[in-house]
Amino acid sequence: MKAETNLSTGIPNTWCPGCFNFSILAGVKNAIAKEIAEGKKKEDFAIVSGIGCHAKIFDYIHLNGINSLHGRVLPVCLGMKVAKPNLSVIGFSGDGDAYAEGMEHLIHMARFNPDVKYIVHNNQVFALTVGQPTPTTELGYKDKTTPDGVKLMPLNPIKLMLAANAGFVARVYADVKQIEEVLREAFKHKGFAFIEIIQPCIIFHKDEGVKEKMYSLQEQGHDRSNWQEAMKKAEEFDYNNAEKIPSGIFYQKERATFEDIFLRYR
Amino acid sequence: MRFSILIGGKAGQGPNILTQLVGEALVNKGYFVFYSRDYESLIRGGHNFNTLTFSDSESYSNDSVIDIIVALDENSVKKHKDKLKKGGIIIEGSGKDNMYFAGRLFKVLCMDFSILEKELKKLRNFDENLKNSRIGYEEETRACIVFKANKGINGRFMNGSSGIAEGAIKSGMEVYYAYPMTPATPVLFELASKKDKGSFKIFELENEISVICAAIGSSAWGMKSMVGTSGGGFDLMTEAMSFAGQAEIPIVCYLASRPGPGTGVATSTGQGDLNMARHCGHGEFFRMIVAGGDPKECEELTSQSFYFSQKYKIPAIVMSDKHLAESFYTIGEEAKITKSEKTMKAGRYNSYEHTETGEATEDTEITKKNFERRMKKAKEIEKEAGKFEQYKIYGKKTSKNLIISYGSTKGAILDSISGKDAKFLQILYIEPFSEKIKDELKKAEKIVLVENSATGMLADLIAEKTGIIIKDKILKYDGRAFFCDELSREIEEKIK
Known part of the structure; x- marks a missing residue:
């Protein structure tokens, strides 16, 4: 595929062989390639990453952008939008980045509603620092720093984003097609889009049947404009254990963006 | 010649608007005016005061002693009367607003009411302010003998x-x-x-x-x-x-x-x-x-x-x-x-x-x-x-007594060294630090650091950049800026 090559930097990839980040990379590139095929230019895009395994994606996508600091992806995205309101900005974070170090930015960015697409690679573990628990790690998880196992219930980011009034809230599995589709939907949405990708870490946090438990909200006819329904669906999976895990777009409603309110387009 | 006015009151009584108004009027008359604000971390009540010093020549600091106290509340008299010079004036009165005090202060300063009226036009509630300030102006009977302004300044x-x-x-x-x-x-x-x-x-x-x-x-x-x-x-x-x-x-x-x-x-x-x-x-x-x-x-x-x-x-x-x-x-x-x-x-x-x-x-x-x-x-x-002014030297250029500092202490130092056998080296560029500063320091016999801190950190910088250790330090760390008169005495003590 021509567009695919076009978006590659050619840098040797250092993710573990078989890492699900490859699926995320492919899904994201496919979605961007389609946007470009439909008339957008490469220069219309910018990518921003945090720090962690996910952040290496910056090195593998040939687009302008900033590989920023751990937890600081969203304010950097916002600053870029202030400079170039029409820029299509995609932020990448891990679960440590988004839910631990950068939590305050996540909540406020949902409130500010800049037209930024935010992808969280949630593998429920700090992988690049060799396996410590994050705010979304399940009870009982053990590693060298937590020999007695995790004792705190994980955070539910979907509920948090709904409560913070995010205009686009989605969760998908680390599957190329799912990612491509949800990102394409997010591009159509005017405003902040929160996309969480449930991504097994093949070294520190294996799948354990998560994929099989996931079902599509859209196939079930979920009404994505209904906030209360979205909240109910969000409660089906508490990130600790679940019978079934909803996947797809929980909620979508457009409202005035940060750019609409504060930036006059030049 | 310098003259100092302290304007105090509760937060919310408007001591700042009053000080700004008097200050601008004095600047417009051609005086050099400097005022600093002293306020507490609260929104209503407490005790806030501003100290305004005006002069017929360059002046960038306050003194520890005061010629006129304008007390918007009783507390302002209690807190500051010890600083009042012999023969100084206290302007007080309960239940009056800040514009009433403006009227009285203008009268004491022998400033024409028309000047006050002109200044009031910059504020809201002109009619009410004019009425209250006129009452104050007419009630006040005292007047200071105030020196003439230097009309040529035309300052901002x-x-x-x-x-x-x-x-x-x-x-x-x-x-x-x-x-x-x-x-x-x-x-x-x-x-x-x-x-x-x-x-x-x-x-x-x-x-x-x-x-x-x-x-x-x-x-x-x-x-x-x-x-x-x-x-x-x-x-x-x-x-x-x-x-x-x-x-x-x-x-x-x-x-x-x-x-x-x-x-x-x-x-x-x-x-x-x-x-x-x-x-x-x-x-x-x-x-x-x-x-x-x-x-x-x-x-x-x-x-x-x-x-x-x-x-x-x-x-x-x-x-x-x-x-x-x-x-x-x-x-x-x-x-x-x-x-x-x-x-x-x-x-x-x-x-x-x-x-x-x-x-x-x-x-x-x-x-x-x-x-x-x-x-x-x-x-x-x-x-x-090096193409920019990384440091400046003021005062008696040939003096062997060097005062060194940076930042906000400049005003008090300039006012303090006036007439003394001393020069003042002000550092504007901390980084990059000018190599020429070392030569200036070498020329001095006595180097005195002035800093609004407890440790005198500029001495660390100078030691690191030049190898010269400054032992004489005048430090102030009570949260307040240097007063000209106090600093002047301290400098004299160091260089005698």
């Missing part, structure tokens, strides 16, 4: 915060991000009041981390960006200063100090952040640091920070403190603004050590080469800074 009356804001606007700043913190917030007030006429935007974000990261994002995509904060907020920004150092993205940061550690004395003044600014952020990278001593220098140095920051893609810090940020000075000359080109455009930037195309690298050769390139850049900055 401004504080350090407007200097910073003006400097930023004139440098073509396009965006200012901040989170409120005293004493940096007045710059935000200034910019907010001018944003609709200017071509810049201001944003208040969720914290100082977000503030500086957003500024870096904007800056990378070509915007001239600036942030402002005080010590505690700056602590939070330091990680991103280091990021800017690595990614080579320009950023101008305004750092307005107050006494720490911790929350410290929130509405007081101090110069305790010099070492923090010099060493902010992890890793080895060049941080430009400048500090003006009056509003005009704040304006000029802000424009120079934009110049160096853009040209060399570095973080630059403009330092000030509560005393400079919030005191009003009479400025005779216009500031010289240094124009700066915009240098940034969309590209690939990285907080990791990186290749020329922006990808993270762990390669030893590239790492070494990048360090060397950044260090070479620092040398170039050092060289180019």
Whole structure:
């Protein structure tokens, strides 16, 4: 595929062989390639990453952008939008980045509603620092720093984003097609889009049947404009254990963006 | 000749509006006027006071003794009557508003009522203010013999915060991000009041981390960006200063100090952040640091920070403190603004050590080469800074007694050394530090450091840069600025 090559930097990839980040990379590139095929230019895009395994994606996508600091992806995205309101900005974070170090930015960015697409690679573990628990790690998880196992219930980011009034809230599995589709939907949405990708870490946090438990909200006819329904669906999976895990777009409603309110387009 | 007025009252009684009004009227008459604000961290009540000194010649500081006390409440008399000079005047009266006191003060100062009327036109509630001030003017029967003004001055009356804001606007700043913190917030007030006429935007974000990261994002995509904060907020920004150092993205940061550690004395003044600014952020990278001593220098140095920051893609810090940020000075000359080109455009930037195309690298050769390139850049900055006034010398040029300082102490030092066998070396560029300062220090027999801090950090800097150890230090760390009369005695003691 021509567009695919076009978006590659050619840098040797250092993710573990078989890492699900490859699926995320492919899904994201496919979605961007389609946007470009439909008339957008490469220069219309910018990518921003945090720090962690996910952040290496910056090195593998040939687009302008900033590989920023751990937890600081969203304010950097916002600053870029202030400079170039029409820029299509995609932020990448891990679960440590988004839910631990950068939590305050996540909540406020949902409130500010800049037209930024935010992808969280949630593998429920700090992988690049060799396996410590994050705010979304399940009870009982053990590693060298937590020999007695995790004792705190994980955070539910979907509920948090709904409560913070995010205009686009989605969760998908680390599957190329799912990612491509949800990102394409997010591009159509005017405003902040929160996309969480449930991504097994093949070294520190294996799948354990998560994929099989996931079902599509859209196939079930979920009404994505209904906030209360979205909240109910969000409660089906508490990130600790679940019978079934909803996947797809929980909620979508457009409202005035940060750019609409504060930036006059030049 | 100097004359001092203390105007005190509760927060909410309007001592600031009154002081500003009197100050502007005196400047318009041709006096040199300086006033500082002393207020508590509360919104209504408490005790706030401003000390205004006016003179027929250059004057940039207050004295510890007072000629007139204007007491908007009883507490103001109680708190300050010990400072009143023999034969001094107290203007008091209960249940009256600030404009009534304005009337009485103008009468005492032998200023025509028409001048007050003209000043009142700048404020809201003109009719009511005019009525109340006229009552005060007519009730007051005392008058001081006041010296004549120097009509030729024609000065601007401004504080350090407007200097910073003006400097930023004139440098073509396009965006200012901040989170409120005293004493940096007045710059935000200034910019907010001018944003609709200017071509810049201001944003208040969720914290100082977000503030500086957003500024870096904007800056990378070509915007001239600036942030402002005080010590505690700056602590939070330091990680991103280091990021800017690595990614080579320009950023101008305004750092307005107050006494720490911790929350410290929130509405007081101090110069305790010099070492923090010099060493902010992890890793080895060049941080430009400048500090003006009056509003005009704040304006000029802000424009120079934009110049160096853009040209060399570095973080630059403009330092000030509560005393400079919030005191009003009479400025005779216009500031010289240094124009700066915009240098940034969309590209690939990285907080990791990186290749020329922006990808993270762990390669030893590239790492070494990048360090060397950044260090070479620092040398170039050092060289180019030589074209600017990195330090200034005042007073008796041939004197062997050298007073050295930086920042807001300038006013009190200038006023104190007047007529003494002493000269004053004011450092404007902390980094890059001028090599010539060493020669100046060598010429002196006695070097005295003056600093609004408990340890005298400028001496550390000088020792590091020149090898010269300064033993004589005049330090003040009670949260208040130096008084001219007290400092004058202390300097005399050191140089006798």
